[in-house]
Amino acid sequence: xxxxxxxxxxxxxxxxxxxxxxxxxxxxxxxxxxxxxxxxxxxxxxxxxxxxxxxxxxxxxxxxxxxxxxxxxxxxxxxxxxxxxxxxxxxxxxxxxxxxxxxxxxxxxxxxx
Numbered sequence: 001x002x003x004x005x006x007x008x009x010x011x012x013x014x015x016x017x018x019x020x021x022x023x024x025x026x027x028x029x030x031x032x033x034x035x036x037x038x039x040x041x042x043x044x045x046x047x048x049x050x051x052x053x054x055x056x057x058x059x060x061x062x063x064x065x066x067x068x069x070x071x072x073x074x075x076x077x078x079x080x081x082x083x084x085x086x087x088x089x090x091x092x093x094x095x096x097x098x099x100x101x102x103x104x105x106x107x108x109x110x111x112x113x
Contacts, residue, residue, distance in 0.1 A: 001038040006045045007031035008065060015061035016054065016070055017092065021045040034069055058082060059091020 009018040009031050023043050025031055041048045050070060052062045060078040063070045085091070090098075 003036055003038050004042040004045070005033050006035040006037075006042055006049050008034050008063075008070060010065050011061075014064050014066075015073070016050075016063040016065055017061060019045050019049055019054065019070075021049075032065060032068070034065075055091075055093050059093035061092070 005022040005028075007020055007022070007025050007028055008016045011017050020031075021043055022028070035049065036042065050063060052072070054062060056062055056078065058078065060073070060081050062073060064073050064077070065071070
């Protein structure tokens with residue numbers, strides 16, 4: 001079996017905003033290697049490497065990079081993030097969803113309900 005490296009990308013605050021494997025990351029510049037192994041967990045790292053999703057229901061990152069490894073963020077860290085955003089500010093999840101809708105509209109693949 002082939003061995004894959006798991007990479008994460010962080011924002012300016014050290015929160016993990018993306019995870020992927022060497023199977024899909026052609027140029028690891030800007031990514032940090034956090035693990036390696038064989039099998040589905042490492043190959044499809046986006047959905048299998050971390051225990052929780054990247055973001056919680058409030059759009060706060062669930063993980064941070066700490067000492068070179070993913071670590072769960074505390075509720076206090078998330079509360080401070082929410083407070084800093086202010087009321088009505090779009091979350092990272094809002095931004096991702098808006099980009100997905102925009103891309104679907106531009107490629108004429110938007111599904112109407």
